[in-house]
Each structure stands twice: as C-alpha cells, then as structure tokens.
Amino acid sequence: QIWLADADGSRPVALTRLGGNDTRSPRLSPDGRTVAFVANADGRPYVYIAPVSGGTPRRLTADQAEEGVPAWSPDGNWIYFRSMRSGNFEIWRAAPDGTTKQRITHGGASQGLLSHDGATLYFVRNHDGGALMHMPAGGGEAEKLPDGPFVRPESWAVGKDAIWFLDWHEARLMRYELETGRRTTIRQLGHPMFSVGVDIARDGSRIVWSQQDVRTARLAVVHNFR
Secondary structure, eight states: OOEEOOTTSOSOEEOOOOSSSOEEEEEEOTTSSEEEEEEOTTSSOEEEEEETTSOOOEESOOOOSOEEEEEEOTTSSOEEEEEOTTSSOEEEEEOTTSOSOEEOOSSOOSEEEEOTTSSEEEEEEGGGTSEEEEEETTSOOOEEOTTOOBOOTTSEEEOSSEEEEEETTTTEEEEEETTTOOEEEEEEOSSOOBOOOEEEOTTSSOEEEOOBOOOOOOOOOOOSOO
C-alpha cells in the first residue's frame, strides 16, 4: 500500500487500502493534496489518484490497457504515465480528471519525468537499453541527451539543473548536469544493490531513494524427481 510520513519518517499514515499485492510508484501532486500511484487491484496495473486527506482512490482513465509510473506536471494540470494503449509502451498524459488523453512519445518509452519548469519531458527509451531522451512536454521531436546516462525506470529523478540517478553496477548515487553533461558521484552506496524509487525535493535540498541492502537466495536439490 501507499503510506505518507513526515520527512524524518515519523507519523506514518496509510493512504490506500486496495486489494491486490502490487501498489507502487506514488507521486504527490505539486500542491500536495493528491497522490497518483499504480495498483493492480483489478488484476492489471492501472494509474489511480486519491486525496491525501483520505477518500476512495479512482482510476485515472477507463481504458483497459496496462499503465504505469505516473508523473505530475509542475503546474498540476497533467499526469504523464506509461501506457500500452497503442500496442507498445509509450508516454501519454491526461488531465487529473481523466479527460484530454494525449499520446506524447513515439518509438517506445518506459518512464517520463518533467523538467523543473514543465517545458521538457525526459524519458527512458525502451529499445536503447535505458537511454535518456528529451523532447517538448507537449510532444515533438525527441533527442538523446548528450553523453547522458543509461538508467532503469524509477531509478532516476529530475532536478532544476541536473538528473540524479542510481548506478546499479557501481552501487552509487550519481548527478548528471544538464548543461555540461558532467557526471559526479554524490554517494557511494557500498555494494551492489536492488533499488527502485528515487525522488528529489523541488527546492533541491533533499533526495530520497529506496534501497534493499541484503539479497538472499537458497539452492535446493530435488532427489528422485523422475
């Protein structure tokens, strides 16, 4: 389920109580009143929105195509999300009331995030191994970021002048400067990890990510299975 807590981790409150075993990818609206998230309560992942103050979540759209990874525009007028409604994963956007659906990308995309001013859409290109692309937020020509990083969905965030991302192979938090293309290691995380979920405060003062420090596995032997 989706939970909300103070920045220090105190006072956690459950925002959702949906069925199914997969509720993920929460994104707060710019005014902090609404959360968009993904849930498979109906057997397939769809984007839902719910008031932070409490209330019943509702589907963003009524379409039956798989959806995922929502992101708000800075003005709160749009929710961008991944959808299979065209037959391939692309980035679409819809008004928070579910109307005015528009396809934004062509050629495949697995996650999109808006620039600080809302003018640019950054997105992960499916068939380029996680290459980061950029294009006008309302649609248009897409280009690869010069010397841009290759990222996994939900392991990166867009700040005012940089993109922050998790380098899974080297287990480190990185910063990619949008103007110069320079990469800087912000924090060495110590060991290879499994992590999904990165976000940065709008004022750039804090960055938060989820991290699974320990992964275990067991080797089982089955005797006389024939």
